[in-house]
Amino acid sequence: MLDLFTLQIFSALCSGSSAMASCRNVSSRGIANVDAGSQIGLVSNKSTRRHRFLNLGVERKIPKSSASRFAVTRRLIAIKAVSIIDAPAQSSSQPSNLEQELRDLKILQARLRAAETQRERIQIINQQRRVASFFERNEILKDLLNFESLEERQIYLLKCLVSIGQEHVLVIEQSWLDLKQRPENGGQSRSSSPLKNALYILLSMIENWEKTGNYAKSPTFLNIKIGENSVKTVNAKNKSCKEEISNAMDKLLSTLEDVETFYDCIGGIVGYQVAILELILASKNEWHSLSSQFHQDYSDASSLNEFYVPLGPDLSKNIEYAAQAAVWGIEGLPELGEVYPLGGSGDRLGLIDKETGHSLPVAMLPYCGRTLLEGLIRDLQAREFLYYKTYGKQHITPVAIMTSAAKDNHKHIMALCEKHDWFGRGRQSFQLFEQPLVPTVDAEEGKWVKSEPFKLVLKPGGHGVIWKLASDKGIFDWFYSHGCRSATVRQISNPVAATDVTLLALAGIGLHNGKKLGFASCQRSVGASEGVNVLLERNTSAGCWEYGLTCIEYTEFNKLGIIDAPISPGSVQAQYPANTNVLYVDLATVERIGSSKSEASLPGMILNLKKPINYEDYLGVKHSIYAGRLECTMQNVADSLFTSHPYRCFSNVQENLDTFIVYNERRKVTSSAKRKRKAMDKSLHQTPDGSLLDIMRNAYDLLVSCNIQMDKVEDNTLYLNSGPPFLVFFHPALGPLWEVIRQKFRGGSIAKGSELQLEIAEFSWVDVQLDGSLIILAENIMGSEKSSENEDTMLHYGQQCGKCRLQNVKIANKGVDWKSSENVYWQHKVDRLETLKIVLHGNAEFDARDVVLKGDHIFEVPDGHRLQITTRDSGLSTTMEPIIDDMSICGSWHWKYTLHNSHFNLEMVEL
Incomplete structure (x- = not known):
């Protein structure tokens, strides 16, 4: 018995250390598995062994092979066809226990689906030998769960659970009861460490043996005897523990109801398990003993x-x-x-x-x-x-x-x-x-x-x-x-x-x-x-x-x-x-x-x-x-x-x-961000990093087609060493069709290491040279937001949005700090040394023509105004003026879209 808990304590120690925890992960040799103070085993690829669990009073065989690494599929195109990956071949011609279980459950499934009323289904489930046997030998469990207060439907769901061989879900381990009652008696709570919990359970078991003189009276897994004294303790001394049991049961019943209701098309809880067993059997290559029709x-x-x-x-x-x-x-x-x-x-x-x-x-x-x-x-x-x-x-x-x-x-x-x-x-x-x-x-x-x-x-x-x-x-x-x-x-x-x-x-x-x-x-x-x-x-x-x-x-x-x-x-x-x-x-x-x-x-x-x-x-x-x-x-x-x-x-x-x-x-079409890239992982497939590079490649293809000179995105290995060659992010309302965007960009260049972020739709770029960072943020990108009668804020598409025109502009600044260790490029979270930032409130406008903008600048334009930047003999000239009333809705200009022979033509309309 002490050896059993030594294993549990060792597992607890492993779980508390990141270094040791890695030892418990799945490996080619098998899987470490600890079942909450009731059973401990090691699934190994070596020969079949028997482990005696003294606290359970039962023997459990550990399978010869570890859990197979496979995926199985049932498809309509090939009736109940399956996928098999590394599934072990089966040589025996005798039906397995799993096959017999499947046969029995398919019979039960057919009877339940043929029943027309809930009462008929209840009668069928009550006739199941497994159900009758389980509840006959677990009167204490029924008392603890207060079966009398359960509705007929809820009892039916629990019996379905038992009928498919999942009665272990209803097991109440003594260690669990002890742990739940411990805080009220001044002991450790659930939030304590696994090691303390394991030691406490060990102490409780030893105390129990000293009182009874017989460890055989400890709880067993199969018949769920948790002891009358424990039940009395829960009922009389620890109402909160009983409430916790009740709450846990409510959640279980809710899950069972979801499975029974949603999978009604295949037979509810029973049908769910039938499908599971069919696919597991298929993975084991046990075609020999399945029904002839299936084969x-x-x-x-x-x-x-x-x-x-x-x-x-x-x-x-x-x-x-x-x-x-x-x-x-x-x-x-x-x-x-x-x-x-x-x-x-x-x-x-x-x-x-x-x-x-x-x-x-x-x-x-x-x-x-x-x-x-x-x-x-x-x-x-x-x-x-x-x-x-x-x-x-x-x-x-x-x-x-x-x-x-x-x-x-x-x-x-x-x-x-x-x-x-x-x-x-x-x-x-x-x-x-x-x-x-x-x-x-x-x-x-x-x-x-x-x-x-x-x-x-x-x-x-x-x-x-x-x-x-x-x-x-x-x-x-x-x-x-x-x-x-x-x-x-x-x-x-x-x-x-x-x-x-x-x-x-x-x-x-x-x-x-x-x-x-x-x-x-x-x-x-x-x-x-x-x-x-x-x-x-x-x-x-x-x-x-x-x-x-x-x-x-x-x-x-x-x-x-x-x-x-x-x-x-x-x-x-x-x-x-x-x-x-x-x-x-x-x-x-x-x-x-x-x-x-x-x-x-x-x-x-x-x-x-x-x-x-x-x-x-x-x-x-x-x-x-x-x-x-x-x-x-x-x-x-x-x-x-x-x-x-x-x-x-x-x-x-x-x-x-x-x-x-x-x-x-x-x-x-696709570039997914499904998995986190590990520190030393050189593959960017299905990572946010890889997806970002595809977005940058798309940006390159688009801008080069607009006669903009820029460096190409090279192999992914360069990204791992030095990051992307540039960062370009567009609001999709610039297009989203590239045919539309191409008419808003004409000529210029984007130097290596530059950053371009455009949160704007009404935009014009003509012969702009960017060497550094340019960020344009329009508060109203596609229109203005207004509150409707039901008080929801609604976006009304229209001309009342921020606008920006850049023509023959050279922008030079230090831009992104590419050496910063804080940069996370796929999040667009970067440190900057300098940037040119243009912020447009409401329907504000920004116009720059024939100018050189060097260094760190922030231009913020209030709603209803236009900021114009030009060059004079004395240097830059900035003019801030209100947009006149006649233009207050549409602004001083906007893009007009027309369709001709399935193609979009854009015309800049100036008012």
């Missing part, structure tokens, strides 16, 4: 599917078509909504609130001077401003945001929107809907992971739940009430998706051609850990031929026979394009799928078990185990949109599909 479906799908590179317009090459498609997108803006799936936990970013020390969601990443969510809204407003400048009409696009409780995601996003007064769009233009958190399961047996009694380790269920959740929450009806029939979808971690024509052309093609679903795609490198878009051809059992665009995860390539080959010998570009999750959707179509009450409403179900999940138990001991949760992928809603033909097609297949694809340069 046959998999085999047929593999042999009769053909994959092709999908055809679609390349916006980077077909310039005329790209321009036309973008115009379709602008014209159709009033019919478009915007959807942001922001519910992910973003663990790889490791984002921490410096003030509180708490983890933050991806949306709060401070990227290029603002949060990622603010960046998405700015992109949307830029398209709306372009619509206003083209048609003279105000339009506010409705935005639906899927959040979650992970890392207080929902609270943070709500607080951010409120802080910015809903970005001048009004509360009524937003709908936030929260996706449920789902249980994580261990990689070996599908056991739900808990951190303490009744408390599960929960994670978001993937962005694919968005269609069903939107249907359940009435989001589609809300879109319809705003006149929307389609929507664009983009992920928070991809800040470049709205670059130039990408989003507008994607939406325009979908709207103009009446398509149901569209993908924005780009080239992909061979071997990249990215999914691909493919044209899938399949021959059904009915003899029909079905065609459609869909997505294949890179983990499925080997299983489906997809060769990750280059497009040509010696090329690094893969033959299949990248899936970027930048989508166009027809709302009525995805609503039909999301509300179908079938497995189709949860597209692309996946169980990713290749990465460890970290959590902390009630003793403060940190754990790292291979585990996952049932996730869905939103892009695989395409699997329900195949077109059927009675014969095989050999040409013009894609023209008649409901799905389509459009291509553009990769850095105009």
Whole structure:
């Protein structure tokens, strides 16, 4: 017994030291796992061993192999097809315990789904041998949890939990009770160190043996005997402890209700576990003993599917078509909504609130001077401003945001929107809907992971739940009430998706051609850990031929026979394009799928078990185990949109599909900021640093096309040593189409090491030479904000905005301090030695012509005024004058946008 707690104390010591903690992380040898004072084991890759847990009175086998590093997927395109990564081969022909468990649960699942009433379901669940046995031998638990006060539905949920083999969630360890009661008796609280907690538990157990003379009376894991004395203590002496138990039970019941309700299309709690076990079994290659239908479906799908590179317009090459498609997108803006799936936990970013020390969601990443969510809204407003400048009409696009409780995601996003007064769009233009958190399961047996009694380790269920959740929450009806029939979808971690024509052309093609679903795609490198878009051809059992665009995860390539080959010998570009999750959707179509009450409403179900999940138990001991949760992928809603033909097609297949694809340069479509770059990491892939460099490369391509001379962004290795060659940040309302921006910039140069930040839309640059730092900040970028009747501050697009014209101006200053160790370039957080800063309040204007501006300057222009800077014999001449009344609304000049043959023409109108 002492050896057992010696192990626990050692684990506690490891968790308290950063150096030792690293020893407990997942390694190639296995995973250290401590189960909160009740069980301790070591999962090893060596031979199977038995460990006796004396405090439990039971033996537990430790599996021969560690939790496998694999991801498994169930897909509709190949019935229950799976991904297998490093899954151990199984040679035995005997059914495993897991297979028998799956068979039993599938029978239960079918009976429950066939039941018409809740009472029938309760009768079915009560008949389960596991349920009856568990509650018969745990009368003390029922008394402690005050079962009599629970509603019938709540008891049913708990029995469902037991019926799927997760009764361990209801285990109340004696150590947990002792710890919860300790503060009231003058002992240590939960906030004490893991070592103190472990020592206290050891002391309590020794005292208990001295009183009883028999350690066998200690609590056991299987039958949850926590002792009558402990229950009496909780009931009589520690009301707060009982309240804590009650609160923990309430939270568990809430989670179970979420799982039962949301996953009703596959059988609720039981269906969730069935899907988990199917995917775990698939990962173990145990096809031999699965049902013949399951095996046959998999085999047929593999042999009769053909994959092709999908055809679609390349916006980077077909310039005329790209321009036309973008115009379709602008014209159709009033019919478009915007959807942001922001519910992910973003663990790889490791984002921490410096003030509180708490983890933050991806949306709060401070990227290029603002949060990622603010960046998405700015992109949307830029398209709306372009619509206003083209048609003279105000339009506010409705935005639906899927959040979650992970890392207080929902609270943070709500607080951010409120802080910015809903970005001048009004509360009524937003709908936030929260996706449920789902249980994580261990990689070996599908056991739900808990951190303490009744408390599960929960994670978001993937962005694919968005269609069903939107249907359940009435989001589609809300879109319809705003006149929307389609929507664009983009992920928070991809800040470049709205670059130039990408989003507008994607939406325009979908709207103009009446398509149901569209993908924005780009080239992909061979071997990249990215999914691909493919044209899938399949021959059904009915003899029909079905065609459609869909997505294949890179983990499925080997299983489906997809060769990750280059497009040509010696090329690094893969033959299949990248899936970027930048989508166009027809709302009525995805609503039909999301509300179908079938497995189709949860597209692309996946169980990713290749990465460890970290959590902390009630003793403060940190754990790292291979585990996952049932996730869905939103892009695989395409699997329900195949077109059927009675014969095989050999040409013009894609023209008649409901799905389509459009291509553009990769850095105009995707450059994600998903993971934190480690100090010595030379790879910038999917890091904020790498994404920043792609934005700088885009800026270079754009400005060079405006005949501006500047240094090219070289290889990423130079960034690691010395940072980017320049920093250029534009407000997207300058365009957002590059065709528009090119008419606002003409000639000049930007020296290496310079910084250019333009928070302005009405701007003109003609032959400007920049050597240093130039920052222009307009208070009113696209118009003015006014309070509406409901007191929401609304942005009214118009001419009442800041304006700046620079012509034949030379700017020279010391600029950014590139040697400063405080610089964080991807945050646009840099130290400056000197800068030229122009601040425009309201509809203020700044004009500079034929001047040289050297050194550190700040020009601040008040609302309703124009500052003019010219050169005279005596030097610089500055003239500040009010804008006359006749010009007070539009200012002294503005850009006029007109369309001609699908191209935008800009004319500077001077009043």
